[in-house]
Amino acid sequence: MRKMIITMLIVAMAFTGTTIAQKRADAIKAEHRAEEVLYFPNERLLDSFTCGHSSVVADILWLKCIQYTSQQFHGDFKFTLLDRMLNTITRLDPHFVDVYRWGSVFLAMLKRDNDASITLLERGIEHNPGRWELPFEIARTYVLNRHDEVMGAKWMAVAAATGEPPKFVVDWAKNLQQRHGLDEVERGMWLEIIQNSNDPNMREIAERKIVEIELRLACEVLNEAAARYEASKGAKPGAISDLVSAAIITGMPVDPLGGEFFVNARGVIQNTTILDSQLEERRVVLEGFIQQYRNKHGRWPVTLDELKTEFKALPTNPYLDRDWVYDPGTGSVH
């Protein structure tokens, strides 16, 4: 009986000990979650020591990459390790076309790194020259993110001539080549993501982007109305309500994304949702320049003007009445 009690005590103590240890380990793991991803394995080692199962390892790492992207989407929104993850996966399985496709979309639209997105897709084309999806994604990046119609048309033509593309790709290629209806092409591309993406985050972004197209078109219509106002009154409107008062438009325009239409200092009607989106894109580019400066000189620039010696053109704040607020202690820009 005594032995039994002692044994049970030992077992209970052991379980208590392992539970405490497990809790401490979990707490430390949670604290260092970002560092954990830093140990994302090196593809050269993995390729050699997966006993020929690199394709399966690529599948598993792709799931890990999706989890990481989702975490960042709902968290810091930095996607620092995304390029490395995608490079590792595509080097392990160079024929994994969906990783090039969705990875490039993540890089361009979430991390806002168009160069990395295009580089990834170009490497995909080297390994999968018969897949129309890859030049199609490059065209999409040029049109949607860089607003470069000429390069978009070039790559869309490549997609239309590669493999067996669906009819809409051929039609868009024609559209782009004729340089007509670019907004329709852009809308179609986002709709294609809404219809075919399995990722709710991507669908959410695409839905927002479609609304942004409508807001851009609304700005164009409002500026045409402002031009008519100026022609009849001899001065630019001071506010949008002036257009309503002059019966040029029937009511105040509404932004479904919560932004506002306003007349800027130059008398041009703009929308805060569109400007905020541009602001974020340009901020990321500017912080990229600052990081490059730090990598080269070993310190953050004291002012943003120092960057002008290294980079020809710095992105400007899309709000005419605002300047960038730079913190030389952290290299961040607001």
Next chain:
Amino acid sequence: MRILAVAHNTFREAVRDKVLYVLVFFGLATLLGSKALGWISIGQEIKIVKDFALASVSVFGVLIAIFVGTSLVYKEIDKRTIYTIICRPMARYEFVLGKYFGMAMLLGVVTGFMGIVAAGYVAVLGGKVDATFFYALLLIYCELLMVTSFATLFSSLTSPILGAIIVFSIYVVGHATGILVDLPEHFDNTSMKSFLEIMYYVVPNFSNFNIRAEAANDVPVALGYVVWSMVYGAVYTAMLLALASVAFENKDV
């Protein structure tokens, strides 16, 4: 004829082994369960299912080849059943070859069964099962035959546990032979580079038999590549079986 008799008995004995059924069960479970991974991925669910299907055929085939193969000859010696065989008018090499071919039959049945289930599963899920998928299965079988020839050789020389460790190490190294020729620039014009290049041709190159990524991604593979890989496997296997026969001839039982 005597080789076939031994092969037949080896096959029957291995079929009765419970380890075989456990491994096949886990292989099939991995294969069928791979669809769950497709659900949480973005795109290419079929690709993931094909990857896991071919990987399970390969991994569980290799485990069977190593764990059953390394005890093939040793078990006969350990249980002393070898004496009832070698006292008959039968050359020792016939015994070794019979054991090997029995295992080859077993692996053929296991690979064929799992391959048919995998192809059927992919087809049911709406995937395309083309020639490359079957080439991949064929080369997996060739790889298993080569692993079994190593297992047979070490079964004649060492204990099953040590044999299994050695064969598994050879299997891992055999998949990493690319390192021997993919050297950094500072190795250029050195004797080490020449030595490693020679080693590249000496060490068994199991990556020759790996076209699983191509099969999963529907990338066509030239028939010539499949044929030359099979020739490589056949020649290497023949050499190992010759060595196994010599080793068993010289073994004092």
